[in-house]
Amino acid sequence: MSEAASALPRDIRIAFIGGGNMARALIGGLCRRGAEPGRIRVAEPQAALREGLKADFGVVATASGTEAVADADVVLLAVKPQVMREALGDLAASLPDGALLVSIAAGLTSSQIDRWAGGGRRVVRAMPNTPALIGQGATGLFASAACDEADRDRAEALLGAVGACAWVEEESQMDAVTALSGSGPAYLFLLAEAMQAAGEREGLPADVARRLARQTVAGAAAMLVADETEAGEQRRRVTSPNGTTQAAVESLQADGFEALVGRAIAAARRRGAELSAAAEG
Numbered sequence: 001m002s003e004a005a006s007a008l009p010r011d012i013r014i015a016f017i018g019g020g021n022m023a024r025a026l027i028g029g030l031c032r033r034g035a036e037p038g039r040i041r042v043a044e045p046q047a048a049l050r051e052g053l054k055a056d057f058g059v060v061a062t063a064s065g066t067e068a069v070a071d072a073d074v075v076l077l078a079v080k081p082q083v084m085r086e087a088l089g090d091l092a093a094s095l096p097d098g099a100l101l102v103s104i105a106a107g108l109t110s111s112q113i114d115r116w117a118g119g120g121r122r123v124v125r126a127m128p129n130t131p132a133l134i135g136q137g138a139t140g141l142f143a144s145a146a147c148d149e150a151d152r153d154r155a156e157a158l159l160g161a162v163g164a165c166a167w168v169e170e171e172s173q174m175d176a177v178t179a180l181s182g183s184g185p186a187y188l189f190l191l192a193e194a195m196q197a198a199g200e201r202e203g204l205p206a207d208v209a210r211r212l213a214r215q216t217v218a219g220a221a222a223m224l225v226a227d228e229t230e231a232g233e234q235r236r237r238v239t240s241p242n243g244t245t246q247a248a249v250e251s252l253q254a255d256g257f258e259a260l261v262g263r264a265i266a267a268a269r270r271r272g273a274e275l276s277a278a279a280e281g
């Protein structure tokens with residue numbers, strides 16, 4: 001994983017198409033890192049979301065995609081895969097010629113994005129995740145053949161402002177990236193939910209179980225970034241011989257924990273390919 005290749009230029013104009021959960025996380029992260037809110041425009045049909053983005057970050061929010069993309073250097077496509085084709089069809093004629101398109105949509109290929117945007121576009125696919133909101137994102141990136149080094153630098157500066165980035169050279173690998181890190185925060189939240197529920201079943205008051213489960217997941221995650229020690233070694237340091245952790249880990253492994261995670265990530269990867277096929281309609 002790398003830090004941003006270069007700092008995000010202060011005068012860059014970014015248009016977000018879609019102002020939902022992931023756009024909000026990215027916008028919040030960018031503003032937190034000093035991006036100029038007045039240079040960020042968001043097209044979002046829901047008035048409540050527009051008002052929230054304006055109030056929280058001071059960005060320009062509008063219902064009109066055409067208005068949002070006018071003069072944009074980068075157009076960040078943050079609508080659901082199922083509506084991307086229609087959204088780009090509406091926008092194609094208004095997209096500035098030189099604008100770099102950055103799609104964060106799961107599954108959709110760079111050639112689909114290019115075709116729906118009218119053709120001849122430079123497209124970067126990016127797969128961020130919601131911890132971008134607090135500058136702790138992880139983003140996988142792929143650049144289409146039409147992109148040059150400056151496009152790659154620009155995309156990495158944008159996503160690198162809200163966390164770590166890693167490029168893949170094969171576009172098909174973006175579905176695996178999505179399954180691992182795009183969806184990944186949900187797996188950790190599910191673990192926190194399950195640990196909290198188990199703590200309650202073992203007799204802890206709900207508020208105590210909640211606090212301990214959340215801080216345990218957060219503390220363990222922080223240790224993974226605090227140094228480069230492998231996760232397996234960090235796990236071994238918790239596991240006293242014949243102790244309580246060993247009993248729990250052996251129970252998880254006997255129940256097929258690794259295979260379960262593997263199947264879940266494969267299911268998410270396959271879903272990406274399905275979303276791409278379905279979007280052709």
Ligand SMILES: NC(=O)C1=CN([C@@H]2O[C@H](COP(=O)(O)OP(=O)(O)OC[C@H]3O[C@@H](n4cnc5c(N)ncnc54)[C@H](OP(=O)(O)O)[C@@H]3O)[C@@H](O)[C@H]2O)C=CC1
Pocket residue numbers: 017018019020021022023043044045046049065077078079080081083086087104105106127128129130182183
């Ligand atoms: N959530 C996540 O953790 C991640 C999501 N992504 C990707 O980000 C994209 C957005 O996901 P997410 O933020 O979760 O989805 P949301 O539904 O929260 O946000 C999408 C927003 O786009 C709006 N919208 C629909 N059509 C248009 C249009 N033509 N122009 C402008 N805005 C429009 C939607 O409005 P309405 O609801 O009224 O249709 C909605 O508010 C998806 O492609 C997803 O694959 C990528 C990485 C992580």
Ligand SMILES: O=C(O)[C@@H]1CCC=N1
Pocket residue numbers: 106178182183
């Ligand atoms: O669930 C989804 O499809 C999106 C993509 C990755 C995270 N959320």
